[in-house]
Amino acid sequence: MSATLSEADPPTTFFPSSLSHEADDEKPRSGQKRGRDSASDDDGGDENEPKRRAETVPKEVIFRIVVPPTQIGRVIGAGGGQIQRIREETRAAIKIADAVTPHEERVIIINSRVEDSVVSDAENALHYIASIILEGDDMSGGTKYGTGHLATKTIRVLIAGSQAGCLIGKSGQKIEQIRNSSGATITVMSQDQLPSCASAHKSDRLVQVSGDIPNVLEALKRIGDVLRDNPPKKVISIRPNDGFTAPISAPSHLTVPSADHVTSEMFVLEKLVGGLIGRGGHNISKIRSESGATIKVAGSKGSGQQRQIYFSGSSEQVALxxxxxxxxxxxxxxQSGSLC
Structure with a gap:
């Protein structure tokens, strides 16, 4: 399922609060739109440059940001409230890909229409989500990714293999320029270092950006400029490969009866259902309250193996x-000494 776009008014520029002084320095005067960052271009161009750019600029831009499992709840928010606010304030189309394995990263796909010389809604949404992740990292002292690596103040984005060369540049000049101008550490990981959430796109590359929060956000802005001008050559799917069989529950089966309502189901070992429900239904009620989703636990069939759990609500509510x-x-x- 690919993210869809809705017709929108001319985009406005949104800056999350954590962009601090960079956003203030670049904020346009009232009634103006913020132009593209000229520092991200290799040269100043000539008087014919705007016309050429208008002819080649893509009609839409797409980003995929990898969200640590410890931060996905913060990004979605209670009842999906936070992600809905991001949609409303940036007007970007935002979809959360299904989990490939339990307790691993999730991919959030962001896209929007673009207009020449204007920062796209998708770029604003990317910065908004990145700010939430970085602020969460700052409070917790770091993000432990599914690989076990402890990284502080780090953002990871997936790019298509066809975009890697454009980001790196001839002899690595482009990526070195972004490193120097932002002060962030930027690494384009090899294909054998892809997280499991990228398993549907074997040609993908993972870009990791680390450093102080302002530096990471500045680097992300410049990376966004490059990706915007060099869109993927192949269509990006929102659903990662669902061929993995999770040890805790079977892969979710998701149906989409309407644009804003989904249903899903998973299987849980019979011996774990009691703890999930909790005394007097306390735990399951808390999950319903925090997520906003409708959750039903099927009755036992006497097999002593697995119980089915049904979820319904918005995609964000179900994911949470x-x-x-x-x-x-x-x-x-x-608690029982087993591994997750």
Whole structure:
């Protein structure tokens, strides 16, 4: 399923609060739109440059940001409120890809229409989400990714293999320019270092940006400029490969009866259902309240193996509910000495 776009008014520029002084320095006067960052271009061009750019600029831009499992709840927000605010304030189309494995990163796909010489809605949404992740990292002292690596103040984005050369540049000049101008550490990982959430796109590359928050956001802005001008040559799918069989529950089966309502189901070991529901239904009620999703636990069929759990709500509500269920299950497994 690919992200869809809706017709919108001319885009306005949004800067999250954590962009601090960079945003203030570049903020346009009232009634003006912020232009593209000229520092990201290799040269100043000539008087015919605007016309050439208008002819070659893509009609839409797409970004994929990898969200750590510890931060996905913050990005979605209670009942999907936070992600909905991001959509409303930036007017970008935002979709959350299905989880490939429990407790691993999730990919958020952001796209929007673009207009020449204006920062796109998708770029604003990318910075908004990145700011939430970085602020969460700052409070927790770091993000532990699914690979076990501890990274502080780090943002990771997926790019198509066809975009890697454009970002790196001839003899590495482009990426070195972005490093020097932003002060951030930027690494384009090799294909064998892709996270499991990128398993549907074997040619993808992972770009990792680390440093102080202002430096990371500045680098992300400049990387966004390059990706915007060099869109993927192949269509990006929103759904990662679902061929993995999770040890805790079977892969979710998702149906989409309408644009804003989905249903999903998962299977949980019978012996773990009691702890998931909690005394007097406390745990499952808390998950319903925090996620905003409708959750039903099927009755036992006497097989003693697995119980089916049904979820319904918006895609964000269902994603958050599934994450919370997995968290309760993992907690029980750890207490019993098992691995998640």
């Amino acid at each position: 509910a599934q994450m919370l269920v997995e968290r309760y299950i993992c907690s029980q497994l750890l």
